[in-house]
Amino acid sequence: MTPHIRSHVLFWAGLCVLLGLTTAVSAQDATPASKTVEATVAIDAGNTFEPISPFIYGQFIEHLGRCIYGGIWAEMLEDRKFHFPVPAEGDIWSLTRAQARVLAASPWKVIGPKDAVKMVTQDAFVGDHSPHITAPGGTRVGIYQEELGVVSGKRYTGYLYLAGDGKAGPVSVSLIWGDADADKETVTIKRVRSKYTKVPLKFTAGKNTDDARLEIVATGEGTLKIGCVSLMPADNVEGFRADTLELLRQLDAPLYRWPGGNFVSGYDWRDGIGDRDRRPTRTNPAWTGIETNDMGMHEFVRFCQLVDAEPMITVNTGFGDAYSAAAQVEYANGARTTPMGRLRSGNGQRAPLDVKWWCVGNEMWGNWQLGYMSLNHYVLKHNWVEQMMREVDPTIKTVASGDLGDAGPRSWSRGMLTRCADHMDLISEHFYTRNRDDIAEHVQQVPDQIRRKAEGHRTLREELPSLKGKDIRIAMTEWNYWYGPHVFGELGTRYFLKDALGIAAGLHEYFRQTDIIYMANYAQTVNVIGCIKTTRTEADFDSTGLPLMLYRKQFGTIPVAVKHEAAPLDVSAALTADGKALTIGIVNPTWDTYRLKLDLSNVAPSGTAQTWVIAGDDPMAYNEPGESRNVDIDAADPTDLTGAVVVKPLSITLLRAPIK
Structure with missing residues (x-):
């Protein structure tokens, strides 16, 4: 995503809030x-x-806002691995300039005396520290998290890791949905072992509310250690929200790009493998909030299998290097006899993941990107990274980081195609458009941008000797409207009927440019400028998802x-x-x-x-x-x-x- 557009969007969204405007400016007063x-x-x-490539209907998901967590992934708890100290010393939530609420400190609150909970670094379960609760006896002490969305009659499952000196019990874990004594269900753990032990949780909610809470309470006299906690709707599908997954299956996108986006330039893919509960929580390197690493490479590939799509992984060419990118390819596709293949097998996946599509970096032409460098330097890095990746697996398909600009001498895409044409299968382009009051003008922005990119690359084909005999087509790996207040979390803009018209017109333009555009990834699928929106308990198509789904299912493949x-x-x-x-x-x-x-x-x-x-x-x-x-x-x-x-x-x- 492109922050120079984002800054304009954030300014406008903030101005809307200050002026008391509720949505984007109406196209017509009457x-x-x-x-x-x-x-x-x-x-x-x-x-x-x-023919129209099926990959024109691709999608893009990034670790940003509520796209993954709170959208696709089913985890209900924030900071479940206690990255932040408990209790919070300041405000739990902060506001972005566009007034989206993001986690800034621990959402876990203390039951009983504040000093009953301490963060201890020695033998931490995961990360830098774990909460230790000192139970004085005769007093309920513990922690709780509120603002959980539950539905009456729906079942919820989870677990927590507990350890202690055996004297803090019994420990009660309760899901509470109201103020009456009967408005809760409790799991009682009579004995706490000295080593961390996984304890299962099962509840059935008795009321609809977005302010349920989970309490973990010790009633004995001793020390209780909490490693991590998890709570999901029982109908989750291998960790994914069932309602979101059903909509994604209806959308029927053939390919998903992941994990970024700007996020990838500060992301270490190794953080997202191994035991999910032991994966470290990090500060999101590009956006706001934290990254729990609950959805890593294995989960992403499994997600693609569940929605019958191909995975496309972006490697880190920002703060990353060629060794890490090659190791990532080997982890995904290498035989079990390779070093990374053995690591993958040890993590429970013996067979290769068979990831065919790989993006080499994201928007490396932008000075907002972590690790950004000049074109003269980046072409060397791209070729080095891509060559190392292909040495590991010569069958992969790679997508270079491009930006047409004006297609002139300073065009990033021109430079990449001139000096890296032997190290790419496709070259990426991105565009986002904003709001226009006139509906026809608003709609026309999208096909105009697509046509501009296509015509620019045709010009480069005519002018560049490096492209003779080659067919390097465009992968429009990010495209969409981007404007308006952030209703669904960070960058969670709402879309309208007029935006749906523009997305359909954009598809029409892709159909007219099949000779030069092979792939497109609508950005981003869920909540974050997404075609699907979710609340804590509900999910549905936003307006822009409808034409994407309709054309994918019903439109032909041979343009006339x-x-x-x-x-x-x-x-x-x-x-x-x-x-x-x-x-x-x-x-x-x-x-x-x-x-x-x-x-x-x-x-x-x-x-x-x-x-x-x-x-x-x-x-x-x-x-x-x-x-x-x-x-x-x-x-x-x-x-x-x-x-x-x-x-x-x-x-x-x-x-x-x-x-x-």
């Missing part, structure tokens, strides 16, 4: 007058283009020629891979109704078209997790392509017709 427009769209199915003079209407068409159906996508960013006559060449429908519509009368309509959708995909009545095709205002329409 519904303007509309009309019906007649137009002809020519579609020539005999004039086809390169489309001509019309109905701009700003955006029309794209494609045949299905089996040649049995014609699909047509129409984005209408206006308040007008269109009646389209389709002039079809080299194809004839053999029946009516299935029709799906995403539409509304408010461009600022949005979805809220746990509430009825205001923006959704509606299955409309079948459409006769030989008659007038009616296109609603502010709509995305997708047609799929069988053909002769």
Whole structure:
């Protein structure tokens, strides 16, 4: 992600808060007058283009805000490994400039005298210290964490590691959802061993609340040591939120890029392997808050398996080096006879993880990036890192860190393609667009950026001798809108119907640039400028997730020629891979109704078209997790392509017709 855009976004979001504005500025104060427009769209199915890569529908997830923790991963507790001292000496939460709340100190609070809890460094369970509780006898002492979201009747499971002198017990661990005596369920541990022992927890909540709490209380007279604690909904799928995972399966993205983003330039992948409870907690190197390392390489690859996607891992070329990158590839893909393969096998994964796609660094052209260096220096580092990675596994596919700029002599992408073309399969580009009041202009930003990148790289192909005989295409590894208040945590912006229109128009442009753009990763999937949003207990598609899902499931793969003079209407068409159906996508960013006559060449429908519509009368309509959708995909009545095709205002329409 690009902080020079982020700084503008944060300023605007902060200004919105100061002025008492609740969302982005409305595109229209009142519904303007509309009309019906007649137009002809020519579609020539005999004039086809390169197939649409499935990787155009890729996604990107980063360890930032509530994308992973609080979005994809099911852990309910903050700072479960006690990175921060207990109790907090200052404010537990801090606010970003955009007023997003982030953890700044321990969320664990003390029950009983404050000095009953001390952080002890000797023989710490994980990290620098562990909490020791001194129970004086006859008094309840312990720790608790509040602000947990629970649902009535839902089961929750977890565990904690305890040790002690055997005198602090019995120990009670309670999930509490109200003030009445009956508003809790308790697990009693009668005996505490001298060595850390894992104790399972099971609860069933009796009430809906976002302010439940977990208490750990000693009632005896002695010392209790707590190593780490975990609590998840019992329906978690190998540690992942079941509700989020179900939406991700519906999204059906073919590939996920991870772990960053700016995060990766300060990330040591070794922190994310081995026993999850013993992995160190770190300060997030690029953003705010902490990184528990609960979701490391093994979890990421398993996540991709669960959603039927390919993994793409970004290696650290910021503070990282070639040895670490090569070791990471060997850990993922090496045989068990290799040093890193043996380490992987010792961590429970005997077979290679078979990670094919690797990004070599992230936005190394940006002075906000940890380890940033000049292009002249970075090309040397890129080639060194990539060569070492390929020596470990020659079959991998690598993506270089690019930035087109103006495509002139100072273009980072030009320099990388000139001096590193033998050390990449694809080159990355990123873009983010902001808010525009005019809806058509707001929508058009996305296809304009995609087209600019494509045309710039075609120019480089013509001008650079280093590209002769090579086909290095673009991987748009980050693209999206980025504006507005952070409602869902750090960078947790909300999206509206007009943003969905822009994402659909962006897909249309990708379909027109299949000769030069091979991959795109919508950034980021969950909460952080994401197409899925979550609360503590609910998850749902934001508006931008709907066109991504709809086109992925229903749109064809062989683009065909489309001509019309109905701009700003955006029309794209494609045949299905089996040649049995014609699909047509129409984005209408206006308040007008269109009646389209389709002039079809080299194809004839053999029946009516299935029709799906995403539409509304408010461009600022949005979805809220746990509430009825205001923006959704509606299955409309079948459409006769030989008659007038009616296109609603502010709509995305997708047609799929069988053909002769």
